[in-house]
Amino acid sequence: MPYTWTLRLRAAAPREQQVTPAQLHALACTLLEGAAIDHHSQTKPFSVTPLMGAPDAPGCALLALGWLDDSTTPPLDKRLGEQVRLGGQFFTVEDAHVTGAPYAALRTLPPSRRVTMDFLSVTYFTRKGRWIPLPDPELLYAGLARRWNTYAGIPIPDGLITALREAVLLAAHEVRSAPAEIGQGHRIGFLGQASFTLLRTVDTEVLAAFTALSRFAECAGVGAQTTHGLGWTTVTTLERGRGAADKQPSRRDRYRPARRQPVGLDSGASQTGRSQTQKGIM
Structure with a gap:
């Protein structure tokens, strides 16, 4: 779990x-x-x-x-x-x-065709030795699926992961680049918000995997170096059948803690690239 x-x-x-x-x-x-x-x-x-x-x-x-x-x-x-x-x-x-929530419960959440992720600490992805400072949907969901299958008792089949990678789309974003100091060097990542959706032709299994992995992101983090405070993400889902005016967090209180700002940052600081070398509150 x-x-x-x-x-x-x-x-x-x-x-x-x-x-x-x-x-x-x-x-x-x-x-x-x-x-x-x-x-x-x-x-x-x-x-x-x-x-x-x-x-x-x-x-x-x-x-x-x-x-x-x-x-x-x-x-x-x-x-x-x-x-x-x-x-x-x-x-x-x-x-x-x-x-x-158990992995099995995440697999049975009400399906969401669109999710919005808030990247509250610097986030980046890697591919073939290079870092990618953009919210690439294929890299994001492939990484989540890899972590899921490493630790869940109920793995997501490879064929389903492939179908999801081919169907997930970046629907909108408002991000900006930000540095992350990592000891002997630094990486350029991003902060902000991005929305992801699926092709209209996907079946219910792909939709369920998309919903489960999106919620999983709040616990697992996304991208590289999530064990160092990078890739901290909160998720808002738009459940299937809801209109834009009805958008609301799905089961927020049950599946994730309330969102808080990093210590020492004002409400807008998560957009300035200061969230990875932070001041203590003390």
């Missing part, structure tokens, strides 16, 4: 500090220690978001971890009271809240 754990972290000495993708990755690995992760594998069973603000808890930050492995469950609730390190700061884990 794909889970999203949302942790509330209290700073030992509140102050502003830059938070890098490498530091987010190190914190995620610390929190998930003992969860049978192959750190040398190209595909890993988790994703992590940037730090998020906790407006109701001054001096705290929120961090969300997506867990993809259908066979194990990391006991993050047992981390309560523990102290963890993020860069040069120490935090105490004050609270851990989990949401999720």
Whole structure:
């Protein structure tokens, strides 16, 4: 079952500090220690978001971890009271809240022919050794299908994945380029919003796979380096049979946490490319 754990972290000495993708990755690995992760594998069973603000808890930050492995469950609730390190700061884990839905439930969601994704941290894709700083629908859904089949007990057949890749279209987008600092270098990715749809001729199996993988994106992240805070995505679906005026998030409260801005960023900052080297809230 794909889970999203949302942790509330209290700073030992509140102050502003830059938070890098490498530091987010190190914190995620610390929190998930003992969860049978192959750190040398190209595909890993988790994703992590940037730090998020906790407006109701001054001096705290929120961090969300997506867990993809259908066979194990990391006991993050047992981390309560523990102290963890993020860069040069120490935090105490004050609270851990989990949401999720079984892979089988994602496969039976009401079908959506159009989805809108908000890319809240820098996102990019790779192909043949090159990075692609655009919301390419084929690369996006192929990557989600690969992660799904690696960790789900119910894989999506290769033929169905091929049919989906051939049918998915980029319907609209409003994105801009943004850099992501990754230690010894940087990548150019994008931030913003994009909508995806399907050819009208697709059958119900393709429609169901499109809907399931779109929802899965909120837990798995999209694109490269989702274990470093990149590719953080929220999804809004337009269920089949609804008109544009009826567009609304589908089962939002059940399947994903409420959207929050990265820590240290104002409401428009996610469009400026600052979301990958962020200031701590403290």
